[in-house]
Amino acid sequence: MPEVFIDGKRYEFEGKPMLLQFILDQGLEVPFFCYHPAMSIPANCRQCMVKVGTPVKDRETGEFEHDENGDRKIRWFPNPQTSCSTPLQDGMVVHTQETSEEVARAQKDNLEFILVNHPLDCPICDQAGECPLQIQTYKYGPEGSRFEVKKVHKPKRVELGPRVTMDAERCINCTRCVRFTEEISETNQLTIVQRGDDNYPQTAAGEEFDDPYSMNTVDICPVGALTSTDFRFKARVWEMNQTPSIDITNGKGCNVDLWTRDNEVLRITPRENDEVNDYWMPDAGREAYKLFNENRADRPSIKLDGDNQSNTSWNNAIETFAEVLDAHEADDILTVGSPHASVEENFAFNKFFNLLGSSNAKFTPDVIPGAGDDFLITDDQAPNTNGCRAINLDEADSNSLQSAVSGAKVVIILSDDLVGREVLSAADLNDSYTISFATNENDTTNVSDLVIPITCIAEHAASYVNVDGRIQRSYPAKETKYTNRRLNLEMSEGRLDRYGTNFDNWVSEENKVDCLPVWQFLNKLAERINLDFSYNHSRDVFADISEQFDMLSDISYERMDEENGVQLPIKQEEVKQA
Amino acid sequence: MAELSFTEEELKEIEQLKAKFPTAKAATLQVLWVAQRKYGHVEPEVQNLVAETLDVPKSHVHGVASFYTQYYKEEKGKFVLDVCTCLSCQLCGGYDILHHLEEKLGIEAGETTDDGMFSIQSVECLGACGYAPMLQVTNGVYVNNLTKEKVDTLIDNLKNGKMPEFESMAMPELEKRNQAASE
Numbered sequence: 001m002p003e004v005f006i007d008g009k010r011y012e013f014e015g016k017p018m019l020l021q022f023i024l025d026q027g028l029e030v031p032f033f034c035y036h037p038a039m040s041i042p043a044n045c046r047q048c049m050v051k052v053g054t055p056v057k058d059r060e061t062g063e064f065e066h067d068e069n070g071d072r073k074i075r076w077f078p079n080p081q082t083s084c085s086t087p088l089q090d091g092m093v094v095h096t097q098e099t100s101e102e103v104a105r106a107q108k109d110n111l112e113f114i115l116v117n118h119p120l121d122c123p124i125c126d127q128a129g130e131c132p133l134q135i136q137t138y139k140y141g142p143e144g145s146r147f148e149v150k151k152v153h154k155p156k157r158v159e160l161g162p163r164v165t166m167d168a169e170r171c172i173n174c175t176r177c178v179r180f181t182e183e184i185s186e187t188n189q190l191t192i193v194q195r196g197d198d199n200y201p202q203t204a205a206g207e208e209f210d211d212p213y214s215m216n217t218v219d220i221c222p223v224g225a226l227t228s229t230d231f232r233f234k235a236r237v238w239e240m241n242q243t244p245s246i247d248i249t250n251g252k253g254c255n256v257d258l259w260t261r262d263n264e265v266l267r268i269t270p271r272e273n274d275e276v277n278d279y280w281m282p283d284a285g286r287e288a289y290k291l292f293n294e295n296r297a298d299r300p301s302i303k304l305d306g307d308n309q310s311n312t313s314w315n316n317a318i319e320t321f322a323e324v325l326d327a328h329e330a331d332d333i334l335t336v337g338s339p340h341a342s343v344e345e346n347f348a349f350n351k352f353f354n355l356l357g358s359s360n361a362k363f364t365p366d367v368i369p370g371a372g373d374d375f376l377i378t379d380d381q382a383p384n385t386n387g388c389r390a391i392n393l394d395e396a397d398s399n400s401l402q403s404a405v406s407g408a409k410v411v412i413i414l415s416d417d418l419v420g421r422e423v424l425s426a427a428d429l430n431d432s433y434t435i436s437f438a439t440n441e442n443d444t445t446n447v448s449d450l451v452i453p454i455t456c457i458a459e460h461a462a463s464y465v466n467v468d469g470r471i472q473r474s475y476p477a478k479e480t481k482y483t484n485r486r487l488n489l490e491m492s493e494g495r496l497d498r499y500g501t502n503f504d505n506w507v508s509e510e511n512k513v514d515c516l517p518v519w520q521f522l523n524k525l526a527e528r529i530n531l532d533f534s535y536n537h538s539r540d541v542f543a544d545i546s547e548q549f550d551m552l553s554d555i556s557y558e559r560m561d562e563e564n565g566v567q568l569p570i571k572q573e574e575v576k577q578a
Numbered sequence: 579m580a581e582l583s584f585t586e587e588e589l590k591e592i593e594q595l596k597a598k599f600p601t602a603k604a605a606t607l608q609v610l611w612v613a614q615r616k617y618g619h620v621e622p623e624v625q626n627l628v629a630e631t632l633d634v635p636k637s638h639v640h641g642v643a644s645f646y647t648q649y650y651k652e653e654k655g656k657f658v659l660d661v662c663t664c665l666s667c668q669l670c671g672g673y674d675i676l677h678h679l680e681e682k683l684g685i686e687a688g689e690t691t692d693d694g695m696f697s698i699q700s701v702e703c704l705g706a707c708g709y710a711p712m713l714q715v716t717n718g719v720y721v722n723n724l725t726k727e728k729v730d731t732l733i734d735n736l737k738n739g740k741m742p743e744f745e746s747m748a749m750p751e752l753e754k755r756n757q758a759a760s761e
């Protein structure tokens with residue numbers, strides 16, 4: 001197998017890897033800016049320089065030539081090479097900054113050049129703390145600069161588009177953002193204008209950067225030149241905790257990170273998963289953080305007189321719920337599951353009412369034909385349509401759900417704004433007693449007689465099956481009134497050495513929503529009506545699911561964690577129209 | 579601005595230009611020239627016309643047009659004086675020449691005189707470092723080895739509608755070498 005020697009150590013390689021990527025794959029480091037594994041290689045930042053040589057071979061015999069010590073003779077490239085664009089060759093010898101003074105010096109001087117016109121405004125820059133330029137300057141850069149002349153000024157606070165704000169002075173012209181619009185989103189909206197030390201990215205005159213994937217450029221910009229207009233100046237990176245999760249705004253299930261501080265989700269960024277979304281996500285998915293913080297169903301509420309809802313206690317909610325169940329036959333009760341809720345929630349919900357004699361819950365997919373593209377935006381507006389199918393819920397279109405509702409005396413809805421998305425009208429629910437389990441207030445909760453507030457994806461561990469049949473799960477990222485990050489071992493606690501101090505990421509106990517996971521509420525209800533139903537954790541719910549459904553029999557949270565989600569043997573059929 | 583368009587004839591010319599290159603994108607520079615010849619500038623609307631005609635991204639044409647000082651991104655005066663302030667010219671007094679011109683015409687680099695006669699631009703190396711400092715008139719003739727007096731004469735001549743002549747510049751070193759070779 002071909003071999004390469006990096007900093008005196010031998011590695012074997014296959015295929016035709018580029019040197020930089022190969023070095024990174026070994027867990028080693030060489031500083032770089034413009035290279036991005038998902039895009040073409042322009043080699044324009046010049047930061048990734050290393051010293052490279054190839055062994056000298058005797059032309060006749062093809063044998064390696066050796067020096068008097070018996071070592072292979074190496075022909076060094078005359079200058080340092082950009083490792084991002086250097087293909088590996090058999091026998092190649094490489095020195096990085098770790099073993100070559102010359103390379104360390106080249107990298108250091110290159111950084112001095114890159115910083116000639118950089119404003120060095122890290123203290124007020126959003127990127128500080130997650131900035132490749134800042135990090136690599138600390139590690140490999142010069143202490144000072146010999147360029148003590150006035151810096152070139154360029155446009156600042158430019159609204160490149162509705163969601164991206166640019167500070168051209170910070171730009172190092174790596175062209176990652178431009179290549180993103182050319183190669184990944186294919187809108188070609190950006191270009192580099194001007195030249196020399198005047199240049200920066202721009203749209204064509206009269207156009208704006210309204211690419212539905214525009215905010216990915218904020219993530220890949222290796223400096224603070226492109227920032228999220230929404231998130232600007234909201235928080236320093238190190239003040240937030242980062243929790244893996246899933247995008248719930250469409251059916252693709254893009255892997256994301258939720259960034260929280262004081263029990264509020266402040267931003268959502270994509271998390272790499274080659275099988276689903278690579279490094280990217282649609283801008284729309286990032287807006288979802290608002291759903292987790294604002295307009296939440298907080299404390300149960302009940303309709304007492306006429307149409308006025310008022311908050312009530314959990315005890316009262318359970319009592320009311322129990323009375324309603326008591327007063328009706330199983331046949332009079334219609335249960336509606338939800339493609340917007342997780343597999344565990346749907347299963348626990350369905351099982352509870354199955355135990356009471358109801359037939360399987362119905363659900364209505366939330367699909368807008370034509371809304372999707374061939375990339376990461378899907379027609380399916382819900383994260384778990386296939387999950388509802390996997391546990392055999394009863395798929396119903398709008399019409400058949402309407403007629404089912406009209407025949408029912410009690411309608412129990414799991415986390416789905418059926419009125420808001422016009423599957424049902426408010427009038428359809430007039431004649432029945434309507435109970436909604438809901439994360440947020442919406443048109444459906446407004447017309448419900450009893451609203452049970454439940455945890456959202458940011459507050460529980462649960463799994464979702466995307467349009468392609470891949471099951472992936474979330475982790476709790478923020479506390480509710482009844483959870484505690486110390487006791488919930490799945491929660492990221494922030495830095496332990498700061499726990500409980502003024503420097504903790506949680507300095508406020510505010511922003512906790514008064515809600516329960518569906519299964520926990522059902523536990524309490526079961527206790528009240530003497531039903532044999534109890535789940536301590538979504539893991540227990542999932543264990544039951546795996547036992548019951550063949551397709552999920554060898555799936556577990558551990559497997560989903562290890563494999564970054566698991567592909568189920570689901571035919572990748574089009575999600576049918578509701 | 580009214581709807582812009584190329585005439586049949588211009589479109590034919592553009593087709594011929596395109597045929598010379600492997601991709602339409604590669605013809606951008608040439609077609610920008612066609613447009614600038616027609617309109618006297620390549621303002622954003624003109625850039626977009628070029629992009630549409632070539633069926634390449636508007637952003638691409640914008641980037642190319644903005645790269646070169648030779649393309650006028652706004653209406654310019656009758657004579658555009660591109661004063662080189664790049665390294666060699668700078669060392670030989672390029673900025674003195676620029677400032678002299680600015681004072682003389684009462685405008686700054688990047689501006690146009692009220693009568694629409696002159697625009698001044700400060701530009702990068704025009705490849706005539708051997709005769710620095712120098713300037714170029716409206717993407718055409720070079721005026722070399724500038725002095726303030728030479729600039730004054732140039733302006734007077736231009737005002738009278740007299741363009742400077744093309745100057746064949748001697749390359750002393752090269753001549754010496756050629757001579758040595760022939761001996």
Ligand code: SF4
Nearest residue numbers: 171172174175177221
């Ligand atoms: S804005 Fe950022 S991503 Fe775009 S070229 Fe500049 S440094 Fe690179």
Ligand code: FES
Nearest residue numbers: 032043045046084
């Ligand atoms: S990463 Fe290699 S030149 Fe930029």
Ligand code: FES
Nearest residue numbers: 662667703704706
């Ligand atoms: S520096 Fe002026 S022509 Fe080269």
